[in-house]
Amino acid sequence: RKQASEDSTSSSDDEFEFKPSLTHKTKRALRRRRKLEKETKQLIKQEELKRLHKAQAVQRQLEELEERQRALEISGVELERELRGEADSGTKDETQMLHEWFELVLEKNKLMRYESELLIIAQELELEDHQSRLEQTLREKMAIDGKSK
Secondary structure, eight states, X not given: OHHHHHHHHHHHHHHHHHHHHHHHHHHHXXXXXXXXXXXXXXXXXXXXXHHHHHHHHHHHHHHHXXXXXXXXXXXXXXXXXXXXXXXXXXTOOHHHHHHHHHHHHHHHHHHHHHHHHHHHHHHHHHHHHHHHHHHHHHHHHHHSOTTTO
C-alpha cells in the first residue's frame, strides 16, 4: 500500500509538472500564430496597396489615352474635310494630305491596341484582388476551431 501510494503521488507530480510546460508551449504557439497572422495581414495590405497604385496608374493612362484619341479624331475629321474639298486646304496637295491621314489612322490603331492592353491589365488586377479576398476568406474559415466548423 505504501509503495502504491508513493507511485500514485509521483505520477501525479509528473502530471502536475507537465501541465505548466504544456501551457507554456501553447502560449508560445499562440504567440507564433498571432505573429504569423499579423505578418500575413501586413503582406496582404502591401499587396493591396501595390494593386491599388497599379490600378490608379492604369486609370490615368486610360484617361490620357482617351484625350489623345479625341485629339486624333478631331484632326482626322478636319483632314477628311480638306480631302473632300469642304475646307480650305491651302498649300497642301492631295498626296500629302493622304499621307497625313494614313499616319493618323496608324496612330489611332496603335492607341487602340494600347487601350486593349491597359484594359487587360485592369481586368487582371481585378482578378488578383478577387483572388486575394477569396484567400482571406479561406484563411478565416480555416482558422475556425474544429467544433465550430
